[in-house]
Amino acid sequence: MKAILICTGTELLLGQIVNTNAAYIGKALAEAGIDLYEIVTVGDNQERIANAIRRGSENHDLVIINGGLGPTEDDVSGEALAEVLGKNLVVDPVAQARQLDFMHKRNFAIQEFKDKTVQVIEGAQVLLNGNGSAPGSLCTVADKLYALLPGPPNEMQLMFQQELLPRLRKSFALNSVIKSRVLKVTGIGEGEAESRLGDLIHTLNPTLAPTVKSGEIHFRITAKNSSNNEALKLIDEMEAKFRKLLGEFVFGIDEDNLEDAVAKLLWQKGLTIAAAESCTGGNLAFHLSNVPGSSAYLKLSAITYADEWKTALLGVKKETLLTKGAVSKEVAKQMALGIARKAKSDLGVSITGIAGPEGGSEDKPIGLVYIGIYYQGKVVVTKQLFQGDRAIIRERSTKAALRLLWETLK
Amino acid sequence: MKAILICTGTELLLGQIVNTNAAYIGKALAEAGIDLYEIVTVGDNQERIANAIRRGSENHDLVIINGGLGPTEDDVSGEALAEVLGKNLVVDPVAQARQLDFMHKRNFAIQEFKDKTVQVIEGAQVLLNGNGSAPGSLCTVADKLYALLPGPPNEMQLMFQQELLPRLRKSFALNSVIKSRVLKVTGIGEGEAESRLGDLIHTLNPTLAPTVKSGEIHFRITAKNSSNNEALKLIDEMEAKFRKLLGEFVFGIDEDNLEDAVAKLLWQKGLTIAAAESCTGGNLAFHLSNVPGSSAYLKLSAITYADEWKTALLGVKKETLLTKGAVSKEVAKQMALGIARKAKSDLGVSITGIAGPEGGSEDKPIGLVYIGIYYQGKVVVTKQLFQGDRAIIRERSTKAALRLLWETLK
Numbered sequence: 001m002k003a004i005l006i007c008t009g010t011e012l013l014l015g016q017i018v019n020t021n022a023a024y025i026g027k028a029l030a031e032a033g034i035d036l037y038e039i040v041t042v043g044d045n046q047e048r049i050a051n052a053i054r055r056g057s058e059n060h061d062l063v064i065i066n067g068g069l070g071p072t073e074d075d076v077s078g079e080a081l082a083e084v085l086g087k088n089l090v091v092d093p094v095a096q097a098r099q100l101d102f103m104h105k106r107n108f109a110i111q112e113f114k115d116k117t118v119q120v121i122e123g124a125q126v127l128l129n130g131n132g133s134a135p136g137s138l139c140t141v142a143d144k145l146y147a148l149l150p151g152p153p154n155e156m157q158l159m160f161q162q163e164l165l166p167r168l169r170k171s172f173a174l175n176s177v178i179k180s181r182v183l184k185v186t187g188i189g190e191g192e193a194e195s196r197l198g199d200l201i202h203t204l205n206p207t208l209a210p211t212v213k214s215g216e217i218h219f220r221i222t223a224k225n226s227s228n229n230e231a232l233k234l235i236d237e238m239e240a241k242f243r244k245l246l247g248e249f250v251f252g253i254d255e256d257n258l259e260d261a262v263a264k265l266l267w268q269k270g271l272t273i274a275a276a277e278s279c280t281g282g283n284l285a286f287h288l289s290n291v292p293g294s295s296a297y298l299k300l301s302a303i304t305y306a307d308e309w310k311t312a313l314l315g316v317k318k319e320t321l322l323t324k325g326a327v328s329k330e331v332a333k334q335m336a337l338g339i340a341r342k343a344k345s346d347l348g349v350s351i352t353g354i355a356g357p358e359g360g361s362e363d364k365p366i367g368l369v370y371i372g373i374y375y376q377g378k379v380v381v382t383k384q385l386f387q388g389d390r391a392i393i394r395e396r397s398t399k400a401a402l403r404l405l406w407e408t409l410k
Numbered sequence: 411m412k413a414i415l416i417c418t419g420t421e422l423l424l425g426q427i428v429n430t431n432a433a434y435i436g437k438a439l440a441e442a443g444i445d446l447y448e449i450v451t452v453g454d455n456q457e458r459i460a461n462a463i464r465r466g467s468e469n470h471d472l473v474i475i476n477g478g479l480g481p482t483e484d485d486v487s488g489e490a491l492a493e494v495l496g497k498n499l500v501v502d503p504v505a506q507a508r509q510l511d512f513m514h515k516r517n518f519a520i521q522e523f524k525d526k527t528v529q530v531i532e533g534a535q536v537l538l539n540g541n542g543s544a545p546g547s548l549c550t551v552a553d554k555l556y557a558l559l560p561g562p563p564n565e566m567q568l569m570f571q572q573e574l575l576p577r578l579r580k581s582f583a584l585n586s587v588i589k590s591r592v593l594k595v596t597g598i599g600e601g602e603a604e605s606r607l608g609d610l611i612h613t614l615n616p617t618l619a620p621t622v623k624s625g626e627i628h629f630r631i632t633a634k635n636s637s638n639n640e641a642l643k644l645i646d647e648m649e650a651k652f653r654k655l656l657g658e659f660v661f662g663i664d665e666d667n668l669e670d671a672v673a674k675l676l677w678q679k680g681l682t683i684a685a686a687e688s689c690t691g692g693n694l695a696f697h698l699s700n701v702p703g704s705s706a707y708l709k710l711s712a713i714t715y716a717d718e719w720k721t722a723l724l725g726v727k728k729e730t731l732l733t734k735g736a737v738s739k740e741v742a743k744q745m746a747l748g749i750a751r752k753a754k755s756d757l758g759v760s761i762t763g764i765a766g767p768e769g770g771s772e773d774k775p776i777g778l779v780y781i782g783i784y785y786q787g788k789v790v791v792t793k794q795l796f797q798g799d800r801a802i803i804r805e806r807s808t809k810a811a812l813r814l815l816w817e818t819l820k
Contacts, residue, residue: 013446015437018430022451027425036423037458039451041432048447055465191481191524210482211421220426275713281699282692285713289691292767292800295715300723303685303695303711305704309753313710343719357702385515388541390702392564 001172003029003036004056008068008077009151010043021066021156028160032168033176033224034062044068049080057084057144062168067151069134071117078137081148082121085141089119092126095135102133121148127163131155138167145171179231180222183242184256185249186403190217196245206238215399216258251406258402263291265409266347273405274343275301276314276335278326278352279369283398300343304335314338327352329370333379336372347408348374351401353384355393369397373408380408411582413439413446414466418478418487419561420453431476431566438570442578443586444472454478459490467494467554472578477561479544481524488547491558492531495551499529502536505545512543531558537573541565548577555581589641590632593652594666595659596813600627606655616648625809626668661816668812673701675819676757683815684753685711686724686745688736689763689779693808710753714745724748737762739780743789746782757818758784761811763794765803779807783818790818 005025011017022039029036037060042048049068056063068077082089095118103113120126120137127136127147132155137148147164149156168174185193190212194201201208206223219242223234243250251261266273275285275298285301288294302313307326310316315338316331324330332350340348353369360366367386372379382404386396415435421427432449439446447470452458459478466473478487492499505528513523530536530547537546537557542565547558557574559566578584595603600622604611611618616633629652633644653660661671676683685695685708695711698704712723717736720726725748726741734740742760750758763779770776777796782789792814796806 012433013436013449014440015433015435018428018433020428023422023425023428025425026423030424037453038462039423039449041449043447052448189518194482209420209484211426212480222424277692280696281704281708282687282695282711282713285692286690286696286804289713289715290801290804294691298691298713298715300716300719301692301713303692303699303708303713305699305708306710309710387512388564391700392541394696394700 001034001062001174002060003034003062003064004060005036005039006049006052006056006063006065007039007041008044008049008065009041010074012041013043021151021153024153024157025064025066025160028165030222031178032165033174033178034168034172044074044076046076046080046083049077050083053081053084053146057146060144061172062145062147064147064149066149066156069117069136069148069150071114075116077148078119078121081137081139081146085121085139085146087122087139090122091115092118092120092135094126095120095129095133099133121146124148125167127159129155130158130162136163138164140171175226176224177226177228177231178222178224179228179235180220181235181239182254183219183221183239183250184216184252185219185246186216186251186258187407188217188246188249193217193246193249197242198245200238200241200245203238206234208238208242214396215403248410251410258399258406259287259290262288262402262405262409263294263297265406266297267293269409271346271409272297272299272343273347273349274299274339274345276310276339276348276350277301277303278305278310278335278350279355280351280353280394280398280401281305283394284349284351284401287398287402299345300339302339302342310335310338314342325364327354327364327368327370329381329383332370332372332381336374336379336381340374346375347405348372348379349401349405351397353393353397355390355397357390367393369393369400371397371401371404373404375408380404411444411472411584412470413444413472413474414470415446415449416459416462416466416473416475417449417451418454418459418475419451420455420484422451423453431561431563434563434567435474435476435570438575441588441590442575443584443588444578444582454484454486456486456490456493459487460493463491463494463556467556470554471582472555472557474557474559476559476566479527479546479558479560481527485526487558488529488531491547491549491556495531495549495556497532497549500532501525502528502530502545504536505530505539505543509543531556534558535577537569539565540568540572546573548574550581586634586636587638587641588632588634589638589645590630591645591649592664593629593631593649593656593660594626594662595629595656596626596661596668597817598627598656598659603627603656603659607652608655610648610651610655613648616644618648618652624806625813661820668809668816669697669700672698672812672815672819673704673707675816676707677703679819681756681819682707682709682753683757683759684709684749684755686720686749686758686760687711687713688715688720688745688761689765690761690804690807690811691715693804694759694761694811697808697812709755710749712749712752720745720748724752735774737764737774737778737780739791739793742780742782742791746784746789746791750784756785757815758782758789759811759815761807763803763807765800765807767800777803779803779810781807781811781814783811783814785818790814 124137225231316334335350350372356366534547635641745760760782766776
């Protein structure tokens, strides 16, 4: 069961809109057990759409065409598919009646009605449009299926789920489901993680696929089976094997993120926290307070850009600032300790670094960041060196602080 | 000048991520006057990628391949292009040295280094990766150009703009240019803005197109001409007309954002600022410190989630907290005044509100936010009521504070 998706729309080629329909259809097909092999995007041009359909039908069992069913001259997807299949476009009387009724109720002038908006491919199974006027078509020609779906996301999604999918399940006798779960790890490199996982990464059902994302690796387990429960069991088994090898690095599942993991640990242990930030300018506190209910553990946070406030508020020694500089292991240490003392919190976390674009030197380059964590009477300071621009350095510093907090608490 | 874009990544076919790279590249090509005729997405499979390249090169002058340059076995785009062109992959010594230097500075084990991540097509022009390790390749074979770009958006975008585009301009002697400029306004509704603009919104060259984005309207002026200077002149003329009608609401151009506009005004007037945040948890300070050089004006910022710290640090009266509650006009006023006094800054800004999902009541619903601005001896407090979830309320509160700061200072 190989499928190809053909998206039409010059606005997609011009980058005026992002193709979220393709992601939606890709995900929905995967969940139904249909393998999407290719996505092709072409402009609103009948010849090019027709060529894409012809070529797509050579190696695929299912050709889905999305977009181009509207009233304007640009909308030529129906015409292109009719051309390829050697059929005519005909008015669907049901869609016509619905549309005329709709216009009547809204007091639209009937002369504005265009037959073009309610056409389907001759002989096709008509797909009802519950959110708009243009009906879809599903044609079977020489054992291949051709589906024509409207472009607006709300129309496409409803038609896909309620009209197209049940017919595809029947046509292809689909009885398999695909389930997936994402295990998120941090504190280990991609190469090291993959070598620890060994052959696990090459299994076929379930599969295990990594995505790297700013200091985190997200491993997606995907299982296919005829039974929902069996698919979930396959995932559970893979998760158990995975956790035996990399369990210590797993901080979350699916939608969990690092701040949720930190919040959960603070909550479980009944601990409070305070933050003192310099180069991240509040980003760490912002992440820590993303979690609902965070006021229970986030006591106080200070952004002490100016050295005078590092001293006045956090008690960083003037001498240390003078001899070691604001971006130093010693200042990070005093900041973490200082904010914890000030806020009377169990943990104190500090970030001081050089985010650029100015302020770097040979000794202290842009991207140099010290992160301090005070917990249980001692401060641990970690030195980091990040690549990237100001925004990336600020984001990575924040993520690193969250990771270090998680590692401290787990 | 016909181009085709080939995006690689099984995660794109499975709908696990939305293809924003395609939109970015489509837009950037259009602006350069290069016509993108087709986008093809295939999985991480060397044969299928190679087939897409072969087919794409038949009818197009430029084939761009995006993604699949990483270290894992899945990353086979370089291999596929090398196969099609009948060339080898070779290590780029510059990228290799940069990467080894980077790993050395970070104390990474050198055995983790993989040649695969620094390979280019033999004989290609090497495209430097300013945001990562994998270099890109640009090959000319039989009058056709093949470009290989990395998948991570920040790496791809920088390489596209700085490395690929200048070479494409030269290779294709591009002479029809499309130029655009975005004028950003705030403090006026879309309907009112469009009615003030009248016929200006319907001109054909340059065009003027609005996009609404959380309290801001971005008007994009787009002009096409054979001469760069003429295109810019068309844009200048449109901007002048636009400013006559809506000038007072324009806070920035192109990449400018509200924090830049605020920063510029603070800078020009030699003013300093301090912030006290509650429900936004540091997001305002984060935005204010996004601007390079912000340490010159951002003195201090405090996130006082806990009432005790509103009192201890900002001098908010216990009685006011008791009688009016933390989310009240009076507390916002005392917070703004308190942080300005504490930091000895010219401006003080405060945000206190209910971001949810808990903590709302009949009197004080979720989304109620007070923003206070102290400036020139007085505090102005604005009451806002935002709709949306926790993340949206926090973001809109921050944007509103920035807008109010801009209106106060302009």
